[in-house]
Amino acid sequence: MKRIILILISLILITHLVHSSPKIGAIAVSTGKSTTYKTILGDEVEIQLDPGTLYTIYLDTGLGKSIYRIEGISSNKYKFNRFYLKILPLETYSTVKVIFREDPLVKPLIALIPGNWISFSSPVSLKANSSYRLTFREDKLYAVKVKLTILSRHYFLEFNSSSYTIAYENATRIEVNGVEISATEVELVVYGDTLTIINKDQDLVLFIAYCKFYYKDVTEGSFLEKCFIVYDSKLVNLKLNGTYLDSNDPFTEEVPPEPIKCIKVEKAIVEKIEYKERIVELRAVDSEGNYIGDAIIEVGSSESIFRAKGKACFKTADLQLLVKVYLYGTLSGEYLVSTEFSPLDIPLKLYQVSLDVVDSNMKPIDKAVVQLYSYLSLIAKNTTVVDGKALFKNLPAGVYLIKIFYGGKEVARKSIVVERSIQEIVVCNLADLKIKVKDSESLPVPEVSVILFDESTGRKICEDMTNNEGEVCFKEIVFGKYRVVLHYLFKNYTFSIVHENKFIELEIPLKSVKILLFDKFSNNIKSTRVELYHGDLKIAEATPDERGIVVFSRIPEGEYTLKISCIGGVEEKTIKIVSKSAVIAIYLDVVSVFGKPIKTEILKVSIAILAGLLFLVFILKLKKILSKRRKIKPKKVIIVEE
Known part of the structure; x- marks a missing residue:
């Protein structure tokens, strides 16, 4: 008893603390072959129905909500009370929408006391599109059963904008103005303390009588008589002493589905009420039902508070729990959760x-x-x-x-x-870094190796070559300070730059040198090949023009070797380029013959050889002449004697 009181007090406190927190519960959808559970967070749920199947839909009695309206199927295809719905087999695939409302009278254990039928002295006539209103001032009113006679087999009624249950329906014949006509007798069950009947059909409706049902809380030691006890056997164990028996639901006139029990009591005393412990599993999910493993579930029961990650599994006898869900340190939601069905998904608003x-x-x-x-x-x-x-x-x-x-x-x-x-x-603070390399005359310098280093760490970022316009572009470079090394020919040039999404121009001190080639007699040298070397590295190559001038452009400062191809070898001269633009006259130990340089040594040797050859030719000619003379002279002095 003390435990029951403690649980009830804790429920009252929790409900008071979180009266504004959304409620989470579930419905059980049973077809006789299988049962599925749908989590509800809100006031409606849609259910897909297969043809030829009987459905029983059961709502958490611990959720504090009741069925308010059923949409999508006609009223003669279902029966319901506050917390369960029976849908008769349909001929086609259908979708039914079940709408809920907050209802403090939905409890796992309650006594329903039927009143007496109250008949009108003369039936109230409701013509087409007319209405009739009754307001009940009594406390503890649970439901009203009304008895109607409708002068048709088909009717379209509305009660308090909510759905109603057809408890009884029978075809009959009545006499009107001495004429017997077909009619339908019905008993309908509606909920609320105000009864407004609207006839939306064309046939006359006669309001005959009504019967009120009252409710009473059931506690240990209660004395009950002439009532129905409706309770959820999944949550409650109930022991009575007296006269009672299992019965149909007083509203649907049928045996309620498991786990709902209905007992008709003549006279009985409630000996024991025990709220069962249940294993409850809670899972945090997103709007698509996907499991959120990083969520922290904090469960506050009447006995303790504990936390679990992603999923919480525990045993409790509480009908409702205060649950807080945290994700990434943020309170994602605070809910009042019914514990009747498990597992129960907690849909987070993400x-x-x-x-x-x-x-x-x-x-x-x-x-x-x-x-x-x-x-x-x-x-x-x-x-x-x-x-x-x-x-x-x-x-x-x-x-x-x-x-x-x-x-x-x-x-x-x-x-x-x-x-x-x-x-x-x-x-982001980054953009393409565009660099243009130019020489001292602001002309672009192609084929320069551009290497980018981080100024603070010295780490190499990237490297590329300038194009024909002397430009290079590094993609997506972070704003900041960098060191740029330009490698051109044999020399490096280092610059510090700040990248701020601006075009950057870098100038390297390159020179132009004009070289005039002369032989030892100051004659221009034209037909030759001139190569410029820095050490073993060939820098450039050119041919003199008509004036014997060779021009080398975009040359770094430094000492170079000129190699001039001559007949008889290569002439080498060392030059030093230091000024912006230089003119250097080179006198070679060569002789220009028809514009072609011939090395002096080769020329001397050639002349000596030529002279020797000429002298040899002369001697040979002379010898030949003398030899001829010797041979002719003896012939002239021969004497013939007889």
């Missing part, structure tokens, strides 16, 4: 945040790391896809901090308030 991550030029950023914080704690992380989008689902209402990282650096942060599903644009 939202999604869609982010468009863009750079300073509003261009989407691919592969940026997006972090989501709640109360300084990292709760989720995502990576942007090709179009710069990142999506976070299942977020409770609250304030969040977004941090964007790219290339290991934080490039943006933004606070957002989530009260609904939203789409936000996050602009």
